[in-house]
Amino acid sequence: MIILAFLPIVGFAQKYELTGKVIDKSMDYPLEYASISAKSIEDGSIVNGGVTNRKGVFSIQLEKGTYNLEIEYISFEVKEINNFTINKDTDLGTIGLGAKAGELDEVTVVAETTQVDVRLDKKIYNVGKDLTTAGGTVSDALGNVPSVTVDIDGAISLRGNSNVRILINGKPSSVAGYGSQDVFQQLPAEAIESVEVITSPSARYDAEGTGGIINIILKREKTLxxxxxxxxxxxxxxxxxxxxxxxxxxxxxxxxxxxxxxxxxxxxxxxxxxxxxxxxxxxxxxxxxxxxxxxxxxxxxxxxxxxxxxxxxxxxxxxxxxxxxxxxxxxxxxxxxxxxxxxxxxxxxxxxxxxxxxxxxxxxxxxxxxxxxxxxxxxxxxxxxxxxxxxxxxxxxxxxIPGQDILETEDxxxxxxxxxxxxxxxxxxxxxxxxxxxxxxxxxxxxxxxxxxxxxxxxxxxxxxxxxxxxxxxxxxxxxxxxxxxxxxxxxxxxxxxxxxxxxxxxxxxxxxxxxxxxxxxxxxxxxxxxxxxxxxxxxxxxxxxxxxxRPRSWYLNPFPSQSSxxxxxxxxxxxxxxxxxxxxxxxxxxxxxxxxxxxxxxxxxxxxxxxxxxxxxxxxxxxxxxxxxxxxxxxxxxxxxxxxxxxxxxxxxxxxxxxxxxxxxxxxxxxxxxxxxxxxxxxxxxxxxxxxxxxxxxxxxxxxxxxxxxxxxxxxxxxxxxxxxxxxxxxxxxxxxxxxxxxxxxxxxxxxxxxxxxxxxxxxxxxxxxxxxxxxxxxxNQKKREQNRRGGDSGGDDDGDFGG
Structure with missing residues (x-):
């Protein structure tokens, strides 16, 4: 009886799929996180919308009717398609956007992207929106990422396992201290664009780290x-x-x-x-x-x-x-x-x-x-x-008890x-x-x-x-x-x-x-x-x-004792x-x-x-x-x-x-x-x-x-x-x-x-x-505050494609 009661609601509101691909027409490059919105012709209110994926492709659901469409991307001209009628599943094909000269305008995001982007072998967290890490360090930012913990000593663990490999832009780096995690307590959190938590790494990644991989993506703008x-x-x-x-x-x-x-x-x-x-x-x-x-x-x-x-x-x-x-x-x-x-x-x-x-x-x-x-x-x-x-x-x-003078050098x-x-x-x-x-x-x-x-x-x-x-x-x-x-x-x-x-x-x-x-x-x-x-x-x-x-690090292999106590x-x-x-x-x-x-x-x-x-x-x-x-x-x-x-x-x-x-x-x-x-x-x-x-x-x-x-x-x-x-x-x-x-x-x-x-x-x-x-x-x-996480730069070349991820 409950199912029959809801049939009038779900049974007569048939929706059609509207798809398309958005690219930078000057470079023929797909635009990730471009927004698509369908607006009511009567009052201009937003009926539905979405954002493009990494390949520039979007997909939204609309009921049969006529709408005004808008396709937007930061620092690009807005593409408008007025009086668009949909009565079946429709593919708009490839939509090219041209770069906009002059000051950037704020873009209204119709369907804000979630704070986590789930891929085939990893989860990508945008930590740039985390207010509690403002003025903090990279360790502070990592401590707010799900699956990651930073203990009292600053040691980083993934799912409770401290045997974790940390990469910067997909590569081992002196930024990460060659395995030492002390440096993360000095580097500013403002430098981070996103954090990739990779619990099932593909063959492209280092085999190092039995607990998995944390890949830190540094900020790098690409706005004209x-x-x-x-x-x-x-x-x-x-x-x-x-x-x-x-x-x-x-x-x-x-x-x-x-x-x-x-x-x-x-x-x-x-x-x-x-x-x-x-x-x-x-x-x-x-x-x-x-x-x-x-x-x-x-x-x-x-x-x-x-x-x-x-x-x-x-x-x-x-x-x-x-x-x-x-x-x-x-x-x-x-x-x-x-x-x-x-x-x-x-x-x-x-x-x-x-x-x-x-x-x-x-x-x-x-x-x-x-x-x-x-x-x-x-x-x-x-x-x-x-x-x-x-x-x-x-x-x-x-x-x-004799006093001590200690000199440690590391090159x-x-x-x-x-x-x-x-x-x-x-x-x-x-x-x-x-x-x-x-x-x-x-x-x-x-x-x-x-x-x-x-x-x-x-x-x-x-x-x-x-x-x-x-x-x-x-x-x-x-x-x-x-x-x-x-x-x-x-x-x-x-x-x-x-x-x-x-x-x-x-x-x-x-x-x-x-x-x-x-x-x-x-x-x-x-x-x-x-x-x-x-x-x-x-x-x-x-x-x-x-x-x-x-692999054991140098401090695990050095046979001479510390002198802190x-x-x-x-x-x-x-x-x-x-x-x-x-x-x-x-x-x-x-x-x-x-x-x-x-x-x-x-x-x-x-x-x-x-x-x-x-x-x-x-x-x-x-x-x-x-x-x-x-x-x-x-x-x-x-x-x-x-x-x-x-x-x-x-x-x-x-x-x-x-x-x-x-x-x-x-x-x-x-x-x-x-x-x-x-x-x-x-x-x-x-x-x-x-x-x-x-x-x-x-x-x-x-x-x-x-x-x-x-x-x-x-x-x-x-x-x-x-x-x-x-x-x-x-x-x-x-x-x-x-x-x-x-x-x-x-x-x-x-x-x-x-x-x-x-x-x-x-x-x-x-x-x-x-x-x-x-x-x-x-x-x-020359840049407005943006709630969405648009393309911020390369991820160090360690992107494994979609494959249904």
Whole structure:
């Protein structure tokens, strides 16, 4: 009876499909995110509309009748088709738009694109609209992306897995720190256009990263004429900065330039309560730390794209980052025995760090077919270098503990050569390519301790050393995809040869009876399978399989211990080998008018998985404290299960919401030095964000995050919850925007852990960064604020085509 009651509503409102393709008629290039709107002839109101996809194609539904059509794109003339009558499915064919001279006008977006674009093997998130990251860093922006978490230390994980590969514009880069994630806490979030979360990478991508790939796309305008923006920030704790983005585009070239300077202060704190059941002179140490970190950073990203002709272009770009940081850590240690206070020591560590990173990139692109511009060859050459110098002075109040002077240097050079060929064949597409990624890193570690007898600093021969590490990866790949009716597939095969070489040179070689040098060579075949079945026009099921590798980084291999603490040290393991993983991912996507649902379940099995374990070294400090060592090992296996759910719900123009939830469980199995480190752990995290348009066009954004408890063989970690708020208002005739945001409103983003071993029990609490309040003002010239995410530049050449994605 209910179905019959609704039949009059759904049965007599027959709709027809209106399709077409929008291109730049001067360059015969498809325009992504051009808008199509159908308006009522009577009152001019918008009846329905949509936007074009990456191939410039649109499709909207209209009831039988007569309409006025408008096709629009930023900086292009509006195409109008008046008194258009539709009484059947109609294809308008190819519609060419011409560039518009003069000042840009604001475009009304009929059907705003969602914040996530789902492709065959990845999800693309536009983070440029996230108000809560204004004045923040790349780490802040990544922390708001579904499936991604950034922990208290700034470590980035994907679906709870920290073995993630991070690329910049589809390539490894000095911007990403060659695997180090510290740099993301200095780079401004304003530099990001979008973030691609790739959980089932195709063969085109590096096989590195068992957890998947995060590809960060930097901003790069392609609007004709001269345009840009200036952004200034102030905040508490100190967070000042100024950033400029300018772009000059003509028919023959495109010049882009981003420049930024920031001065930030990031205070933090920690408490470690360590108990030693077998202690004689003391059985408890209460350690309180205060972190006072500050730094100035200068960033430059500039380049020019020259259009040789309609079918080829050459791009040269240069990236530079200069950092000057000062970190002061104070450590108050109190010792107890049977509940009675024994003594205390104050340890002060002042560290200065100078960091310079440079990257030169050249790209050549040749297209072979005007009718199909995806038929192309791209070639890339990239040279990167980084120089980092850390100098630390450590003072102790106890007269028996000598002070230290520490000098750390790190120099790295990297060369990247890459070529990719793409050949579309109707709905099918063939690809093949080569990539060579070769890097050489040298680390110097000089430790001097104060000698009370000579009253001079002397080199510590047990620690001071030089470590040279080379990683050379050579890869070839091929993949083929096709679409047959409702079924699409993309099959790929990648071969990689990995060479890891390490040479350790102690400053006093006669003190060592062990050779830490290694030269390892690994060959790997990495198949990928991505399948899509379309259940409907807005509904599909995906299945992905890929094999991955996790290569140990230099700090995991360097055999000499850190000196940030006398009693808790991290030491690399030169015997560490790469781990390999097989991963499966089953996904489901469904779109309604106001709701987009994405979901997946996944399974991964990793062999020789990395695990960091703590052990007693058997050595004591000068004041008889056991030295605890944290080292990485190859554990036997790790099996990971998980499921994730994402819901985008936009019920009204004034309200947009985004909800995501991720559950995972992993089981580790393995022994080390006779100790069983096998464990079963399950956890979850959820994220909710909402964007509300208040009266006077004030935007209010809320981001909430919650991560459930975790546990491994030794440590239990308590849950973490945090809340971010932001408000913004357009001013000066929408040419400027002022915003205010608060990250970690309740100052609750703190990691609380409880560790139990045979020799000690540790209860700790750590807060990397305290609550941050930031105000931002951005002024735009020759460009209006746009709610839609139109084409913002290349994605680094790692676009795998549609294939039903």
């Amino acid at each position: 004429g001269f345009n840009g923006s200036v952004r200034g920030t102030v905040g508490s704790p100190r967070n000042t900065g100024i950033y400029t983005d300018v772009n000059l585009r003509s028919d023959n070239f495109n010049i882009f330039n981003s420049l930024g300077f920031s001065d930030r202060k990031r205070p933090g704190n920690a408490v470690f309560d360590n108990r030693y059941p077998n202690g004689e002179s003391f059985d408890r140490i209460l350690e309180t730390r205060e972190y006072d970190r500050s730094g100035e950073n200068f960033n430059l990203n500039t380049g020019i794209e020259y259009f040789i002709d309609d079918m080829s272009s050459l791009t040269g770009s240069f990236f530079m980052r200069l950092g000057d940081d000062l970190d002061v850590t104070t450590n108050d240690s109190q010792r107890f025995l049977d509940g009675n206070f024994i003594d205390r020591s104050l340890r002060s560590e002042g560290e200065t760090e100078e960091d310079a990173r440079y990257q030169y990139s050249f790209n050549y692109e040749k297209r072979f077919d005007k009718e199909n511009r995806d038929h192309k060859l791209t070639a890339d050459i990239q040279y990167s270098s980084s120089d980092e110098t850390k100098s630390a002075i450590i003072d102790e109040t106890l007269e028996t 790295e050079k990297s060369y990247l050569v890459q070529a990719d060929y793409v050949r579309p064949m109707g709905d099918a597409q063939f690809e093949a390519g080569f990539r060579g990624d070769y890097s050489d890193q040298t680390q110097g570690f000089l430790v001097e301790r104060f000698n009370f007898e000579t009253n001079e600093f002397e080199i510590d021969p047990d620690i001071s050393s030089d470590f040279d590490f080379q990683q050379n990866v050579t890869a070839v790949y091929t993949q083929y995809g096709d679409k047959m009716g409702k079924f699409s597939y993309l099959l790929g095969l990648r071969y990689e040869n990995t060479q890891l070489k390490g040479k350790t040179t102690p400053l006093v070689p006669e003190n060592f009876d062990r050779n830490f040098d290694f030269d390892k060579n690994f060959d790997g075949i990495f198949p990928t399978v991505n399948l899509v079945y379309e259940l409907g026009e807005e509904e599909n099921v995906t299945l992905g399989y890929n094999r991955r590798i996790n 006398r009693t808790n040290v991290f030491q690399g393991n030169p015997d560490l080998n790469p781990s390999f993983a097989n991963a499966f991912d089953l996904g489901y996507l469904k779109r309604w008018e106001k709701i987009t649902l994405t979901s997946s379940v996944y399974f991964q099995r990793e062999t020789d998985a990395f695990e960091r374990v703590q052990r007693d070294t058997g050595r004591d400090t000068q004041d008889n404290i056991d030295i605890i060592e944290n080292i990485p090992i190859n554990l036997s296996t790790e099996q990971r299960y998980g499921a994730e759910l994402g819901v985008l719900y936009n019920p009204a123009k004034w309200l947009r919401t985004n909800l995501s939830f991720n559950y995972f469980k992993f089981e580790t199995d393995g022994n080390f030095e006779g100790i069983d480190y096998g464990a079963t752990n399950e956890s979850y995290f959820g994220r909710f964000s909402s964007n509300i348009i208040l009266p006077w066009k004030i935007q209010w954004q809320t981001n909430a995050f919650y991560r459930g408890p975790r546990e491994n063989a030794q440590t239990k970690t308590d849950p973490i919850a945090s809340l971010d708020l932001a408000f913004s208002k357009d001013i000066l005739n929408d040419n400027a925007t002022i915003s205010l945001n608060v990250r970690d409103l309740f100052n609750s983003r703190r990691r609380d852990q409880f560790t139990v071993t045979d020799n000690f029990i540790s209860d700790s609490s750590f807060q990397w960064r305290e609550r941050q309040i930031t105000a931002t003002l951005v002024y735009r010239f």
